[in-house]
Amino acid sequence: KNETMKIESDSVVLAIGQQPDFAFLSDADGIRIGPGGTIKIEPETLATSAPGVFAGGDAAFGPRIAIEAVANGKTAARSIHAYLGGSDPGTDLQVSITRVPAEEHRMPAGYERKKRETAPTTDVDRRTGIAEVEHAMTEEQARTQAERCLVCHVDTVYDPIRCVLCNRCADVCPEKCLTFAPIEQVDMPAEQRQAALARYGHDPGVPLTVLLKDDTACIRCGLCALRCPTEAMTMERFHFAESLRS
Secondary structure: OOOOOOOOOOOOOOOOOOOOOOOOOOHHHOOOEOOOOOEOOOOOOOEOOOOOOEOOOHHHHOOOOHHHHHHHHHHHHHHHHHHHHOOOOOEEEEEEEEEEOHHHOOOOOOHHHOOOOOOOEOOHHHOOOOOOOEOOOOHHHHHHHHOOOOOOOEEEEEOOOOOOOOOHHHHHOOOOOEEEEEHHHOOOOHHHHHHHHHHOOOOOOOOOEEEEEOOOOOOOOOHHHHHOOOOOEEEEEEEEEEEEOO
16 A cells, blocks of 8 residues: 555556446335446346346346357347247247359359458557557458358258268368278167168168268368268258247
């Protein structure tokens, strides 16, 4: 106390923290604040201690990312609907799968070689006060980074019934994520192996081959589907939509 210290440093980070400002609330509102300085809510419904009042985002959970606040908004909307109508209508999930012709599936040129770039930042010696540290990318940088997207909602689908084991898909794969192997060499639970044999009516005297795919290595280039002569390998687009029941 009442002492001054000098400490040499390369940079100083001003970490003041943040918290919601609830000065507009009064005891009459009936909204309880938790020990962490956030609104107390029911995690499942986001209902506060005041009937008919719901809360989410940073005010209820503390600092989080924007997408979680968006999800809280959807949850709160359902809860409000149930509160006003007297029941939770529930939700329906619609799933649609559309086949994408192999010759029409295109990825940006050189997308698999583009490197991840970090956003430009303010020089360390200029990070003072409340100066913004991280800045926006240029339009060109943003477009380049967007082209790195692997479009994961479009994926390969394999039909073993149509496959003729020509090995063309594995041969053309630039990431070597497709491999054909005898089922005896595949480490898998016995019940899963028996289920596979039973499903495809395997003749004990005939070798059975399986196709293994490493999804973590797949870059969605679509070359396997383009190369397949029997359309056993196809590219298909998956779309999910959630809606309240009417």
